[in-house]
Amino acid sequence: MSVFHNIKEWSNITIIIIGKILFFTILLLFIEFSFSKVVRFIGSKIVNFTNFVWDDVLYEHKVFDSFSHFFSWSIGYILIKPCFKNYYVIIFYLEKIFDILFVLISLQFLIRIINSIIRIATSENSHHTLAIRSFSQLLKIISIIFCILVIIAILTKNDLVSVLTSLGAITAIVILVFRDIILGFVSGVQMASTKMIKVGDWIGIKKYNIEGTVLEIDLSSAKIENFDKTITSIPTYDLVSTAVTNFEVMRQKNIRRIKRSILFNIQSFHFCNSEKLKKLKHIYLIKNYINKKQQEENVEYNMNLNGKRLTNIGLFRKYALEYLHKHPNISQTETLMVRHLEPTPYGLPVELYCFAKTSESINYEEIQANVFDHLLTAAKEFNLEVSQVFAKKELKW
Structure with missing residues (x-):
C-alpha cells in the first residue's frame, strides 16, 4: 500500500513539475514575443526619424532584437525562484541553463555589432576597411573561444x-x-x-x-x-x-603601358640614296628630319661608310617616334620612346615603349592594335621586311 502511495505521490509531483515548466515556458515565450515587438517598434521609429546611416545598419542586422532578448530572459531569470519554489534541483539547473543562454545572447549581440561595423566600414572604399575586416574577424574568433571557455566554467x-x-x-x-x-x-x-x-x-x-x-x-x-x-x-x-x-x-591615372616590339629582317636594312630620300620626303612626319640631316652633310656626295648616311631602319624608327608623338591616344607626359633591342638570330627587334590614354582593356587593345597595324604597313614604304619565324615540324615516318 505504501509503495502504491509513493508512486502516486511521485506521479503528482511529476505532473506538477511538468505543469510548472510548461507554464514557465509559455510565460517566457509571451514575454519574449512582447518585448521583441516593442523593441522592434521603437527601433523602426528611431530609424525612420533619424537621417543617420549607422542606425539603419544596426536595425538591419537585428542588434535591437538582442536588446529584447536581454530584457525578456532577465525577467525569466528573476521568475525562476517564484515559479519553482522548494524545487531546488530544478532551480539549480534552470539557473545554469539561463547563465549559458546569457553567454550565447551576449555573443550574438557582439557578433551583430561587429557585422554592423563591417557593413558601415565597407561602404567606404578605403584601406582602413581591410584593417577593420581583419580585426573584426579576429574579434569574432576570440569572442567565440571566450564564450566556450565561460560555458565550460559554468x-x-x-x-x-x-x-x-x-x-x-x-x-x-x-x-x-x-x-x-x-x-x-x-x-x-x-x-x-x-x-x-x-x-x-x-x-x-x-x-x-x-x-x-x-x-x-x-x-x-x-x-x-x-x-x-x-x-x-x-x-x-x-x-x-x-x-x-x-x-x-595606372587605372587611377587612366593610362596603360604599351611595350611591344616588331622583329625586322636585318637583311632588309640598307642606306638610302638620293632617289629614295626624295621619295621619303613626301612623308610629312620625317620630311623636316631628312632636310635637317641633308643640311648637316650632303648625303648625295657622301657615299663612303664614314659619312652620316641615312638608313631605312633609322628613318623608320624616327617615323615611328614622330607618329607616336602625334597620336591623339598616346600620352605625351609619360615615357615615350622607340628603341632597338638586342639583335637575335631571327632579326632586330624595334620596341615601342609608350602609354595609352586609357586603362580600360577594350579601348587599350584597340589603340595598341591600330598603332601596330599602321607601323607594320608603313614599314613597307621603307623597304623593311618583318621577320616571320615559323616553327619547323619534325616529320615522323
Missing part, C-alpha cells in the same frame, strides 16, 4: 582562471591550428597601414599566374576575380610575402 563549476590554466598545456596546438588566421591578421594590418592593397584594386600575382580585381580580403583568404570571370582564393599572407603587382595607380 558547467564544471570552476572559475574562468582555472579553466584557462588547465588549457595552457594545449596553447602550442591552438597556435598551430590558428596559424593562418594569425598570419592573415598581421598581413591585413600591414596592408592597411602601408596602403598596399585594398578591395577593388586590380592586381597581378606571377606566383599563381593570376590577374584580376580583389573582391574580398578576409582573415584567412583573399578572393580575386580574374578577367575570365573565374574566382581565385589565396592565403591572405601571400599578398604580403609574395611579389604582387598593383595596377590601381
Whole structure:
C-alpha cells in the first residue's frame, strides 16, 4: 500500500513539475514575443526619424532584437525562484541553463555589432576597411573561444582562471591550428597601414599566374576575380610575402603601358640614296628630319661608310617616334620612346615603349592594335621586311 502511495505521490509531483515548466515556458515565450515587438517598434521609429546611416545598419542586422532578448530572459531569470519554489534541483539547473543562454545572447549581440561595423566600414572604399575586416574577424574568433571557455566554467563549476590554466598545456596546438588566421591578421594590418592593397584594386600575382580585381580580403583568404570571370582564393599572407603587382595607380591615372616590339629582317636594312630620300620626303612626319640631316652633310656626295648616311631602319624608327608623338591616344607626359633591342638570330627587334590614354582593356587593345597595324604597313614604304619565324615540324615516318 505504501509503495502504491509513493508512486502516486511521485506521479503528482511529476505532473506538477511538468505543469510548472510548461507554464514557465509559455510565460517566457509571451514575454519574449512582447518585448521583441516593442523593441522592434521603437527601433523602426528611431530609424525612420533619424537621417543617420549607422542606425539603419544596426536595425538591419537585428542588434535591437538582442536588446529584447536581454530584457525578456532577465525577467525569466528573476521568475525562476517564484515559479519553482522548494524545487531546488530544478532551480539549480534552470539557473545554469539561463547563465549559458546569457553567454550565447551576449555573443550574438557582439557578433551583430561587429557585422554592423563591417557593413558601415565597407561602404567606404578605403584601406582602413581591410584593417577593420581583419580585426573584426579576429574579434569574432576570440569572442567565440571566450564564450566556450565561460560555458565550460559554468558547467564544471570552476572559475574562468582555472579553466584557462588547465588549457595552457594545449596553447602550442591552438597556435598551430590558428596559424593562418594569425598570419592573415598581421598581413591585413600591414596592408592597411602601408596602403598596399585594398578591395577593388586590380592586381597581378606571377606566383599563381593570376590577374584580376580583389573582391574580398578576409582573415584567412583573399578572393580575386580574374578577367575570365573565374574566382581565385589565396592565403591572405601571400599578398604580403609574395611579389604582387598593383595596377590601381595606372587605372587611377587612366593610362596603360604599351611595350611591344616588331622583329625586322636585318637583311632588309640598307642606306638610302638620293632617289629614295626624295621619295621619303613626301612623308610629312620625317620630311623636316631628312632636310635637317641633308643640311648637316650632303648625303648625295657622301657615299663612303664614314659619312652620316641615312638608313631605312633609322628613318623608320624616327617615323615611328614622330607618329607616336602625334597620336591623339598616346600620352605625351609619360615615357615615350622607340628603341632597338638586342639583335637575335631571327632579326632586330624595334620596341615601342609608350602609354595609352586609357586603362580600360577594350579601348587599350584597340589603340595598341591600330598603332601596330599602321607601323607594320608603313614599314613597307621603307623597304623593311618583318621577320616571320615559323616553327619547323619534325616529320615522323
